[in-house]
Amino acid sequence: xxxxxxxxxxxxxxxxxxxxxxxxxxxxxxxxxxxxxxxxxxxxxxxxxxxxxxxxxxxxxxxxxxxxxxxxxxxxxxxxxxxxxxxxxxxxxxxxxxx
Amino acid sequence: xxxxxxxxxxxxxxxxxxxxxxxxxxxxxxxxxxxxxxxxxxxxxxxxxxxxxxxxxxxxxxxxxxxxxxxxxxxxxxxxxxxxxxxxxxxxxxxxxxxxxxxxxxxxxxxxxxxxxxxxxxxxxxxxxxxxxxxxxxxxxxxxxxxxxxxxxxxxxxxxxxxxxxxxxxxxxxxxxxxxxxxxxxxxxxxxxxxxxxxxxxxxxxxxxxxxxxxxxxxxxxxxxxxxxxxxxxxxxxxxxxxxxxxxxxxxxxxxxxxxxxxxxxxxxxxxxxxxxxxxxxxxxxxxxxxxxxxxxxxxxxxxxxxxxxxxxxxxxxxxxxxxxxxxxxxxxxxxxxxxxxxxxxxxxxxxxxxxxxxxxxxxxxxxxxxxxxxxxxxxxxxxxxxxxxxxxxxxxxxxxxxxxxxxxxxxxxxxxxxxxxxxxxxxxxxxxxxxxxxxxxxxxxxxxxxxxxxxxxxxxxxxxxxxxxxxxxxxxxxxxxxxxxxxxxxxxxxxxxxxxxxxxxxxxxxxxxxxxxxxxxxxxxxxxxxxxxxxxxxxxxxxxxxxxxxxxxxxxxxxxxxxxxxxxxxxxxxxxxxxxxxxxxxxxxxxxxxxxxxxxxxxxxxxxxxxxxxxxxxxxxxxxxxxxxxxxxxxxxxxxxxxxxxx
Numbered sequence: 001x002x003x004x005x006x007x008x009x010x011x012x013x014x015x016x017x018x019x020x021x022x023x024x025x026x027x028x029x030x031x032x033x034x035x036x037x038x039x040x041x042x043x044x045x046x047x048x049x050x051x052x053x054x055x056x057x058x059x060x061x062x063x064x065x066x067x068x069x070x071x072x073x074x075x076x077x078x079x080x081x082x083x084x085x086x087x088x089x090x091x092x093x094x095x096x097x098x099x
Numbered sequence: 100x101x102x103x104x105x106x107x108x109x110x111x112x113x114x115x116x117x118x119x120x121x122x123x124x125x126x127x128x129x130x131x132x133x134x135x136x137x138x139x140x141x142x143x144x145x146x147x148x149x150x151x152x153x154x155x156x157x158x159x160x161x162x163x164x165x166x167x168x169x170x171x172x173x174x175x176x177x178x179x180x181x182x183x184x185x186x187x188x189x190x191x192x193x194x195x196x197x198x199x200x201x202x203x204x205x206x207x208x209x210x211x212x213x214x215x216x217x218x219x220x221x222x223x224x225x226x227x228x229x230x231x232x233x234x235x236x237x238x239x240x241x242x243x244x245x246x247x248x249x250x251x252x253x254x255x256x257x258x259x260x261x262x263x264x265x266x267x268x269x270x271x272x273x274x275x276x277x278x279x280x281x282x283x284x285x286x287x288x289x290x291x292x293x294x295x296x297x298x299x300x301x302x303x304x305x306x307x308x309x310x311x312x313x314x315x316x317x318x319x320x321x322x323x324x325x326x327x328x329x330x331x332x333x334x335x336x337x338x339x340x341x342x343x344x345x346x347x348x349x350x351x352x353x354x355x356x357x358x359x360x361x362x363x364x365x366x367x368x369x370x371x372x373x374x375x376x377x378x379x380x381x382x383x384x385x386x387x388x389x390x391x392x393x394x395x396x397x398x399x400x401x402x403x404x405x406x407x408x409x410x411x412x413x414x415x416x417x418x419x420x421x422x423x424x425x426x427x428x429x430x431x432x433x434x435x436x437x438x439x440x441x442x443x444x445x446x447x448x449x450x451x452x453x454x455x456x457x458x459x460x461x462x463x464x465x466x467x468x469x470x471x472x473x474x475x476x477x478x479x480x481x482x483x484x485x486x487x488x489x490x491x492x493x494x495x496x497x498x499x500x501x502x503x504x505x506x507x508x509x510x511x512x513x514x515x516x517x518x519x520x521x522x523x524x525x526x527x528x529x530x531x532x533x534x535x536x537x538x539x540x541x542x543x544x545x546x547x548x549x550x551x552x553x554x555x556x557x558x559x560x561x562x563x564x565x566x567x568x569x570x571x572x573x574x575x576x577x578x579x580x581x582x583x584x585x586x587x588x589x590x591x592x593x594x595x596x597x598x599x600x601x602x603x604x605x606x607x608x609x610x611x612x613x614x615x616x617x618x619x620x621x622x623x624x625x626x627x628x629x630x631x632x633x634x635x636x637x638x639x640x641x642x643x644x645x646x647x648x649x650x651x652x653x654x655x656x657x658x659x660x661x662x663x664x665x666x667x668x669x670x671x672x673x674x675x676x677x678x679x680x681x682x683x684x685x686x687x688x689x690x691x692x693x694x695x696x697x698x699x700x701x702x703x704x705x706x707x708x709x710x711x712x713x714x715x716x717x718x719x720x721x722x723x724x725x726x727x728x729x730x731x732x733x734x735x736x737x738x739x740x741x742x743x744x745x746x747x
Binding site: 023 | 720721
């Protein structure tokens, strides 16, 4: 199969993720959309790795996974404590940091 | 022998340092340290002079290189001294007359509690002036030049508790700054033209430079000379400088300071010789000043201010002679030296009179003092005869030569300058006779005067702690004051003859300044005759006005010219209207420009940045998703830009 198709898929996933981040209010969904974008990138990396015949992309993909795992831990903790204090997981409610 | 040259400056400089840093523990002996140091300098000068006399006329130049002061590529400022016939003449005058004035001050300043400091300043003055005349390059000369300005400021304002003295000191300093500017510009021009400012190379290359450049340098030097030598238009400080103690006036007028300008012009002879236009300017300045000072001197009732006018006028003669070129250089210096003797004697005499008269300076309150102060009378009288050019006294030889040289300039110019000089001689005779008659002859106007009138100018504040006497008791001054006056009187009588007879002075200075005889339309005898006629006319008019009639003790209103001359021919009014008012208007308009234009730009920038950021802050709305849009947009733009760059 032509590896370019993977790139199309990756672009599609990234777009879905970005759209989700921009238009959804629920923090959990926004968070999952971010994960989606990260994975879209991973897919692109792996594809490029395959296309160019070297391992750099694979290494970066692993690296991204590690970062994503760490990010999930911190992000979920924030969301949980936010929900506890406000009884809402809407990102628009947390808008105190402004002039 | 060369190594002695630095000691000339070092001795008074050391004296100044010791006296000014030594503190009160030196109060008891400070004045003698001052006298010792200046006398030491005089002794060194005499030794060096004897050494120079022993050499051939062509080899009478001693150089001493101490160290290189500022070495930057081609800019080499050395501390090098040059002692030639011209320098040693000045050095002898400065240290000789200066030492006598130091000695005199011991008596004159006896009751002043800051006498030690006074001697420190006097020594500083001598050191600066000596540095000025023995420097071998213009930059070192400039150091001495500024030192003289500083010392004169300190001394004129010595009684700084009097507002008038403090103001006079500031005025002298400020007016001198204008001249100093001229000298510094001249040095810069010299450096760009010749690539150096050492005397030797500048003078030997002066012939190669274009006349325009030489004229520019010479005019700047003239400006400098006008400032230090109190020539029109920078003459206004000299009259006010009388606020200083009388020995300071004697020092400024006879030995130091005002002679610096004449020295500068004569020293730069090679530059002036190549710039005839500048020479004409010098003669015009000299001629105008000699009449200006003489007219001012006629109207003053303050004995010191009358003498100040006279100094201005006599320096005018010297500048006139210096402007004549090689015809006049030698005579300018000769008149400078003889003037140093008689003017110092006259000022010390005036100080002695004031000393005996409770520091009264108004000549209308003097009169008949010859009986009470015989020594002062005789020495002052000899100085008087010398300055008016009485036959066979000092002034006769030197002034006569200048008048002769002015006619020898030739053409219409020579006639005009010569006539000015002759008229000046007549006015000199008039105002000096007036001073003499009002002070030493006539009725004793100081009797029956219970107190001084409050508006009488009080130059000497020492009277305040000596206590106001009901009536002055004129008395002769102590020996320490009269001895210098007697020595100076000898100089006033014999110096001119010694220099003039057989052209001794001419042969002495000729190798440095050069000399040429002009073709005078009048014979020397005719000029001398004309001078004598002028002398008799001046003395006669003064005798008719002040000798035969009693002198009123309150000044009459006088004619328009008299009133103008009393106000120094409106020099201060002119300066006030043109420079002070002009300056005020200039600053006001600059302030307006600053407020509107400069501040407008600054405030406008600040306001627009403020307004813009006020709008920008609305972007900070707290919604995470709108931040995400900014990030996304920014990232998209970056990616697009990267792609675009690659495509290109």
